[in-house]
Amino acid sequence: xxxxxxxxxxxxxxxxxxxxxxxxxxxxxxxxxxxxxxxxxxxxxxxxxxxxxxxxxxxxxxxxxxxxxxxxxxxxxxxxxxxxxxxxxxxxxxxxxxxxxxxxxxxxxxxxxxxxxxxxxxxxxxxxxxxxxxxxxxxxxxxxxxxxxxxxxxxxxxxxxxxxxxxxxxxxxxxxxxxxxxxxxxxxxxxxxxxxxxxxxxxxxxxxxxxxxxxxxxxxxxxxxxxxxxxxxxxxxxxxxxxxxxxxxxxxxxxxxxxxxxxxxxxxxxxxxxxxxxxxxx
Amino acid sequence: xxxxxxxxxxxxxxxxxxxxxxxxxxxxxxxxxxxxxxxxxxxxxxxxxxxxxxxxxxxxxxxxxxxxxxxxxxxxxxxxxxxxxxxxxxxxxxxxxxxxxxxxxxxxxxxxxxxxxxxxxxxxxxxxxxxxxxxxxxxxxxxxxxxxxxxxxxxxxxxxxxxxxxxxxxxxxxxxxxxxxxxxxxxxxxxxxxxxxxxxxxxxxxxxxxxxxxxxxxxxxxxxxxxxxxxxxxxxxxxxxxxxxxxxxxxxxxxxxxxxxxxxxxxxxxxxxxxxxxxxxxxxxxxxxxxxxxxxxxxxxxxxxxxxxxx
Numbered sequence: 001x002x003x004x005x006x007x008x009x010x011x012x013x014x015x016x017x018x019x020x021x022x023x024x025x026x027x028x029x030x031x032x033x034x035x036x037x038x039x040x041x042x043x044x045x046x047x048x049x050x051x052x053x054x055x056x057x058x059x060x061x062x063x064x065x066x067x068x069x070x071x072x073x074x075x076x077x078x079x080x081x082x083x084x085x086x087x088x089x090x091x092x093x094x095x096x097x098x099x100x101x102x103x104x105x106x107x108x109x110x111x112x113x114x115x116x117x118x119x120x121x122x123x124x125x126x127x128x129x130x131x132x133x134x135x136x137x138x139x140x141x142x143x144x145x146x147x148x149x150x151x152x153x154x155x156x157x158x159x160x161x162x163x164x165x166x167x168x169x170x171x172x173x174x175x176x177x178x179x180x181x182x183x184x185x186x187x188x189x190x191x192x193x194x195x196x197x198x199x200x201x202x203x204x205x206x207x208x209x210x211x212x213x214x215x216x217x218x219x220x221x222x223x224x225x226x227x228x229x230x231x232x233x234x235x236x237x238x239x240x241x242x243x244x245x246x247x248x249x250x251x252x253x254x255x256x257x258x259x260x261x262x263x264x265x266x267x268x269x270x271x272x273x274x275x276x277x278x279x280x281x282x
Numbered sequence: 283x284x285x286x287x288x289x290x291x292x293x294x295x296x297x298x299x300x301x302x303x304x305x306x307x308x309x310x311x312x313x314x315x316x317x318x319x320x321x322x323x324x325x326x327x328x329x330x331x332x333x334x335x336x337x338x339x340x341x342x343x344x345x346x347x348x349x350x351x352x353x354x355x356x357x358x359x360x361x362x363x364x365x366x367x368x369x370x371x372x373x374x375x376x377x378x379x380x381x382x383x384x385x386x387x388x389x390x391x392x393x394x395x396x397x398x399x400x401x402x403x404x405x406x407x408x409x410x411x412x413x414x415x416x417x418x419x420x421x422x423x424x425x426x427x428x429x430x431x432x433x434x435x436x437x438x439x440x441x442x443x444x445x446x447x448x449x450x451x452x453x454x455x456x457x458x459x460x461x462x463x464x465x466x467x468x469x470x471x472x473x474x475x476x477x478x479x480x481x482x483x484x485x486x487x488x489x490x491x492x493x494x495x496x497x498x499x500x501x502x503x504x505x506x507x508x509x510x511x512x513x514x515x516x517x518x519x520x521x522x523x524x525x526x527x528x529x530x531x532x533x534x535x536x537x538x539x540x541x542x543x544x545x546x547x548x549x550x551x552x553x554x555x556x557x558x559x560x561x562x563x564x565x566x567x568x569x570x571x572x573x574x575x576x577x578x579x580x581x582x583x584x585x586x587x588x589x590x591x592x593x
Contacts, residue, residue: 041399046442047467049528069398075301082398107304110283111395112311112358113365119303121294152350153340156294156303191342219344220353 002246006142006175006207008096012064012248016267018057019253025260027056033264035062037250040098041069044085054092063093064208064248066177067100069111070135072145072168073118073128074104078135087139097142097207099177102128102165117150120157120164129171136174144175144207149185149214149223161186162197175207178244180236181223181252185214188221194232198240206244211237211270212252226255228266238273242281246274283308283394288327290338306338311355312394314387319359321352362390365400369436370407371488372428372481375511376421385417385425401440404433424475424513431477434469434523438530441467444582452576457553463584464547468524472540475514478521478532483511526578533578538563539571549584 003009013034018026025031036057043054057063070082090098103115118124136143147165159167169176178201180194187194211234213227229237229251241247251267286309291299310331313322325334332348339347366386367374374382392414393406408429411418418425443465452460464470471477487510520540522533535543538559545555556568575581 044399045401045440048438048440048443048525050440052528075297075304079398104304106398107301107308108283109396110308110312111398112308113361113395113400114311114354114358116304116307116311116354119294119300121300123295123297124300127297127300151345151353152347153342154303154338155340156290156292156338189342219349 002248004175004204004207006097006144006205007248008142010096010248012062012096012208014267014270015064015248015250016263017066017250017252017254018063019257021257022260022263023053026061027053029260030060031260031264033061035064035248035250037064037066038093040065040067040086040089040100043092044082044089051092058093063095064250065089065093065095065098066146066250067098068115069105069113070100071105072100072102072131072135073124074106074131075127076106076109078131078138079109083135083138090139090141095141097144097175098139099144099146099208101148102145102168103148115148117148117152117154118164119154120159120161122158122167125164125167125171128168129174132168132172132174136172142175142207143172144177145169145172146177146179146210147182147186148179149182149189149221151189151220151222153190160192160197162200166201169202169205174205176201176205177208177210178206178240178247179210179212180240181210181212181214181229181233184233184236185221185223194236195239198236198243203244206240206247208248208250209237209240209244210250210252211267224255225252229269234269234273237270238276241273241277246277249274283312285309286326303338307351307354310335310351311358312391313355314391315355315359319356321348321355359387359390362386362395362400362403365403366390366407369404370429370432372432372477372484373407373425375484375487376424376428376480376513377418381418385411388414388417401436404429404436408433421513427471427473427475427477428481431471431473431481431523434471435481435530437469438467438523438525441465443467443579444585446579447581447583449576452581457556458551460552461549461584462546462552462581464543465524465580465582466585468522468580470535470540470543470547471519471521471523472544473519473521474516476517476519477514478519478523478534480511480514482532487511522580524578524580536567536571538567542568542571543575543580546581 003011015035015037018036018038043050101115105112105114105116132143183194183197211229212225213229215222215224249270253263286305287302290306291302294300294303316322321331323331325331335347335351339350341347363386389410395403408426411426411429415422520535520537524531541558542555545558
């Protein structure tokens, strides 16, 4: 859906992640970019250069916040300090929606700084949905939850990952940030059909998509975000776009980051698939 | 983190089960790796780790449960090591790779991250170095000062800036009643070594290495010339780590100037702070210092917490 209640009824097009090596280029050349995604935690600080830079970006560009440590799936209660800082940043950026991951990563206040997979159970889904609702009510913007890439599955799971994602977003009445690269990576690591995943999530809840590169190792695939998007991921993205409609899309490139133009041009390849989806819809 | 259960829950049917499950997995992930970067072969109770991992993680046709868990543990440790290295280049240079690696692992085992942001990861490193001097001997004093200095840089980079106190308020309040706060992003350091010049030398060396890595043939020359920044010799140094126009700076302070700022930070009135400077300080000197500090925007209204200079 190009604009829906899960992305603040916005129509944002194709964006890229705002990353330090590109700051100078962006501020001096002012390239035309639909929007930037920022990592919320990088700007949840009290002062200094990060906020100065962000304010300069906000003068010229649309920004959407993406978090990496809210840990919707952790059994712990939401961290009050984290929430206050997140809300302050939401007011600063005027992000139409914000996203974080369907995962856990902290317990008893100790943080792993990782996106750890959930046991896919009904009780875990209820707890996760309850936290998403609490957080959304506090920050007062729509929330989209992102499926993570994973390298482990658990005996305790009672359903597939896409069933769990569906259960959570329906209970929380929130949106989905559909990361098609993560789906592909996990499908190879766990031996499922990635098209089953994309076919079976509630498409009307998809408020944003992620695309990225990954790295193949002998026995597993890692979600490294240090390569261009690979063909199978583009194909999956095209399929998801046909099902969900043309959706705000973001390329993640977080390691071995090339020039701004290279990253942006890679992201703009999504237009080919969006055009294909448009033609198919006619 | 509270101790994990003896066995992971076979079902996750409640929030309590979810918490127990997460304690189990997190405890396994944050345990220090073996010398060859593997999961430890035995669990905390002596059982084989492969059996413990198999209790809650499914194997697949390529990886055992143990190997899948090990992936997450490695990612945890490598990510946190990278973050500490990025924040502490001076400490790394002073201790060398091996000793730094041992220190980082022991530190993270004792003080795992309690913050949602990796920015805070080194906030307790100085304390840990002093608690476990064997890890940095015979350079414990130097290492603790570098850790304190590098943490001050983090604070100066993105710490809170409060509204600067107006010069008019200073002029109209008698010194015997005037109290000034120091900006939270300013850290006063009384050091036994000139850590500021050492950290600058390390940064220059690292920058040259980085340059050389893009210049074929130059790398070996630069590595020979800048293998190690010379360790600083003891010399009492007073310095403020701060920012100006959102750029990081180190400002050397006269010992008397340091005492004035320290006293203000403790909540003393202006007249008491100036008295703390000691005899022999000329009024003109004090006036010039204050003019400089005001121009840098260091003074704000005193906060609830009295600031303590780190010495």
